[in-house]
Amino acid sequence: MSADTLSVPVGLDLRAAEAIAPELSPAQLVWRRFRRHRMALAGAVGLVLLMVYIVGGSLVIPESASNAGSLRERLQPPTADHWFGTDSIGRDVFTRIIYGGQISIVIGVLAVVLEVTLGTLIGGFAAYYGGWVDAVLMRFTEAMLAIPSLFLLIVLSKFLSNDIPTVELWGRTFSGSVVIVIVVIGCTSWMYLARIVRANVLSLRELDYVSASRALGASHGRIFFSHLVPNTIAPIIVSATLGLAQAVITEAYVSFLGLGVQPPTATWGNMMDQSLSFIQRGVWWMWTFPSLLIVLTILSINLLGDGLRDALDPRTAKHLG
Amino acid sequence: MWSYIVRRLVQALFILFIITAVCFLLTRLSSDPMAQYATRQNMTAADRMALRARLGLDQPLPVQYVKWLGLALQGNLGESFFSHQKVSLLISQRLPMTLILMTTAEIFIVIISLFLGIVSAIKQYSLTDNLITSFSFIGYSMPIFFIALGLILIFAVKFKLWGLPYFPTGADVWNFKDPLAMVWHLVLPVTCLVAIQVAGYSRFLRSSILEVLGQDYVRTARAKGLMERAVLYKHAMRNAALPFVTILGLDIPFLLGGALVTESVFAWPGMGRLFWEYAQRGDFPVVNGVLLVVSGAVVFFTIVTDVAYTFIDPRIRLS
Numbered sequence: 001m002s003a004d005t006l007s008v009p010v011g012l013d014l015r016a017a018e019a020i021a022p023e024l025s026p027a028q029l030v031w032r033r034f035r036r037h038r039m040a041l042a043g044a045v046g047l048v049l050l051m052v053y054i055v056g057g058s059l060v061i062p063e064s065a066s067n068a069g070s071l072r073e074r075l076q077p078p079t080a081d082h083w084f085g086t087d088s089i090g091r092d093v094f095t096r097i098i099y100g101g102q103i104s105i106v107i108g109v110l111a112v113v114l115e116v117t118l119g120t121l122i123g124g125f126a127a128y129y130g131g132w133v134d135a136v137l138m139r140f141t142e143a144m145l146a147i148p149s150l151f152l153l154i155v156l157s158k159f160l161s162n163d164i165p166t167v168e169l170w171g172r173t174f175s176g177s178v179v180i181v182i183v184v185i186g187c188t189s190w191m192y193l194a195r196i197v198r199a200n201v202l203s204l205r206e207l208d209y210v211s212a213s214r215a216l217g218a219s220h221g222r223i224f225f226s227h228l229v230p231n232t233i234a235p236i237i238v239s240a241t242l243g244l245a246q247a248v249i250t251e252a253y254v255s256f257l258g259l260g261v262q263p264p265t266a267t268w269g270n271m272m273d274q275s276l277s278f279i280q281r282g283v284w285w286m287w288t289f290p291s292l293l294i295v296l297t298i299l300s301i302n303l304l305g306d307g308l309r310d311a312l313d314p315r316t317a318k319h320l321g
Numbered sequence: 322m323w324s325y326i327v328r329r330l331v332q333a334l335f336i337l338f339i340i341t342a343v344c345f346l347l348t349r350l351s352s353d354p355m356a357q358y359a360t361r362q363n364m365t366a367a368d369r370m371a372l373r374a375r376l377g378l379d380q381p382l383p384v385q386y387v388k389w390l391g392l393a394l395q396g397n398l399g400e401s402f403f404s405h406q407k408v409s410l411l412i413s414q415r416l417p418m419t420l421i422l423m424t425t426a427e428i429f430i431v432i433i434s435l436f437l438g439i440v441s442a443i444k445q446y447s448l449t450d451n452l453i454t455s456f457s458f459i460g461y462s463m464p465i466f467f468i469a470l471g472l473i474l475i476f477a478v479k480f481k482l483w484g485l486p487y488f489p490t491g492a493d494v495w496n497f498k499d500p501l502a503m504v505w506h507l508v509l510p511v512t513c514l515v516a517i518q519v520a521g522y523s524r525f526l527r528s529s530i531l532e533v534l535g536q537d538y539v540r541t542a543r544a545k546g547l548m549e550r551a552v553l554y555k556h557a558m559r560n561a562a563l564p565f566v567t568i569l570g571l572d573i574p575f576l577l578g579g580a581l582v583t584e585s586v587f588a589w590p591g592m593g594r595l596f597w598e599y600a601q602r603g604d605f606p607v608v609n610g611v612l613l614v615v616s617g618a619v620v621f622f623t624i625v626t627d628v629a630y631t632f633i634d635p636r637i638r639l640s
Contacts, residue, residue, distance in 0.1 A: 154581075159348075280478060294467070
C-alpha cells in the first residue's frame with residue numbers, strides 16, 4: 001500500500017510517454033488516453049447497444065405499434081408475444097420503450113444544446129466584459145442555483161404549459177410538451193457550465209494571443225467566438241456529456257411527476273408515471289424495463305463522460321479508477 | 322474579514338431579490354388562480370371581478386410583486402387561495418416532518434459514505450474498491466423513483482402477499498404523533514434517499530482522500546514511523562474531510578426543500594409535497610413562500626459555509 005502511493009504518480013508516466021512519441025497529434029493523444037480507460041469503453045459499448053435497441057428497433061417495428069393495443073391484453077406480464085409485458089391499455093412495453101427512448105434521448109440532446117449555448121454565452125460574456133456585466137450575470141447565476149432545481153423545473157413548466165400545440169416532425173406527431181420540456185431542462189441546467197466557462201475565459205482573456213488579436217483590430221465577437229470559446233471546448237464537451245445524462249434523468253423526473261411529455265407520446269419518464277397506480281397490484285414490468293433502460297443510458301453516458309474528462313485533461317489522469 | 326462578510330450580505334440581498342422576482346413572475350404568469358371558478362354556475366362575471374379585486378389580482382404585476390415583497394419582509398407570506406390557511410402556518414406544519422425525514426437520511430448518508438469512501442480509498446484498486454466504485458456509479462445513475470418503486474413492490478406489496486411483516490406504501494393513513502409509526506414509515510423513504518446520495522458522496526470522499534494520501538506530508542508522517550491508522554485519521558482525514566464538509570454544508574439548506582419525488586411517492590407530508598400539491602393548483606402564495614424559505618436558507622448557508630471555511634482552513638485568505 002505505501003509502496004503504491006510512494007511510487008511516481010501515473011499521470012507523470014503518461015506525460016513522459018507522450019514526450020517520447022511527439023509525432024502524435026493532440027487528437028490522437030486524447031484518443032489513446034480514452035482507449036486505455038476501460039470504464040469509458042464500457043460506457044461507449046453500452047451506448048452502442050442502446051442505439052441498436054432504440055434506433056434499430058424502430059426499423060423493425062413501426063411507430064403505430066407503440067400506440068396500438070387491445071384492452072383484452074392489458075396488464076400482461078412478460079410473455080413470448082410481449083417480451084416486456086403490456087401496459088394498462090394493452091400496449092406493448094417493449095415497443096413503447098423503443099419510441100419513448102427516442103423521445104427521451106432527443107429531448108436530452110436538444111436540452112444540452114440549449115444548456116451549452118446559454119452557459120457558454122452567459123459565462124463567457126460575464127468573464128469577457130467583466131465589471132458590472134459580470135456582477136449582474138453571476139448574481140443571476142447564483143440566484144438560479146439557490147432555487148432547488150426540481151422546484152424551478154415545476155414552476156417553469158407550469159409557466160410554459162398553458163396551451164400546447166402539437167408538432168409535426170419526421171412524419172410523426174409529437175405533443176408540443178416535448179418542446180416545453182426541452183426548454184425547461186435547458187433553462188434550469190446552464191448554471192454550472194456558465195461558471196466553468198467564466199473561470200476559463202477569465203484566465204484566457206489575459207493571454208498574449210488575445211491581446212495580439214485585439215491589437216490586430218479583431219472585433220469582440222471574433223475574439224470571443226474564434227479565440228476564447230474554442231479554447232474552453234474541453235470542459236464544455238465534458239459538461240455537455242455529463243449534462244446529457246442529467247438531462248435524460250431530469251426528463252424522467254419531470255415526466256414522472258406528470259408535468260413532462262403528455263400521452264400518447266411515450267417517454268421513459270411518463271411510462272413510469274402511468275405505472276404508479278398499478279404498483280399495488282404487483283405490476284412490475286411497466287416500470288422496471290423503462291427504469292433499467294434509463295439506468296443503462298445514464299450509466300453509459302456518465303462512464304463515457306468520465307473517460308472524456310480524463311482523456312481531454314491529462315492532469316486528472318491520476319484519479320483514474 | 323468584516324468587510325468581506327458585509328459585502329457578501331449585500332450580494333445575498335441582491336440574489337434574494339432576483340430569486341423572488343423570478344419566482345413571483347413565473348408563478349404569477351403561469352397559472353390563473355381564478356381558473357377554478359370559471360365553471361361555477363352560480364358565479365356571475367361581476368362576482369368574479371369582485372373576487373379578483375379582493376385578492377388583489379386586478380393590479381399590475383409590479384405592484385403585486387412590491388406588495389408581496391413588502392409583506393414578506395415583515396414575515397407575512399399571505400394566505401393560500403384554496404385552504405385559506407396562512408402560508409407561514411402551512412410551512413411550519415410541514416417543515417418539522419421534512420426535517421425529520423431529511424436529517425435521518427443525512428445522518429445515515431454521512432456515516433455510510435464516510436465508511437465507504439475511506440475503505441475504497443485505502444484499498445484502492447482492490448476488489449472491494451472496485452465493487453464500491455461500481456455500485457456507486459450505478460447508484461449515481463439511478464432515478465430515485467426506480468429505487469422507490471422497487472422497494473414498495475418488494476417490501477410493501479409482495480411482503481404483504483407473502484404474509485410477512487410489510488412496510489407501508491404511500492397509500493395509508495397514519496398518526497403523525499405516534500413515534501413508532503413514524504419510524505416504521507421512515508424506513509423506505511430514508512433507504513431511497515441514502516441509496517441515491519451515498520453514491521456521489523463516497524466517490525467524492527474517495528478521490529479527496531486519495532489526493533491527500535499522495536502528498537508529501539503524508540509521506541513524511543509515514544517515514545517517521547507513524548502507524549498507518551494515525552497517518553490516516555490524524556493527518557490525512559483532517560485535510561480530506563475539508564472539501565467533504567464544504568459540499569455537505571452547501572447541501573444542508575436544500576434539505577429544507579425536502580425530497581419532492583420521495584415525499585410524493587411515499588406520501589410523506591413534507592415541504593416538497595406541500596410545494597408539489599399547491600404548485601399543481603397554481604396557489605402561488607404558498608409556492609412563493611416555500612421557494613423564498615428554501616432559497617433564502619440556501620443563500621444564507623452558502624455565506625456561513627464560506628466564512629466558516631476560512632476559520633477551519635487557515636490557508637485561505639479572503640480578499
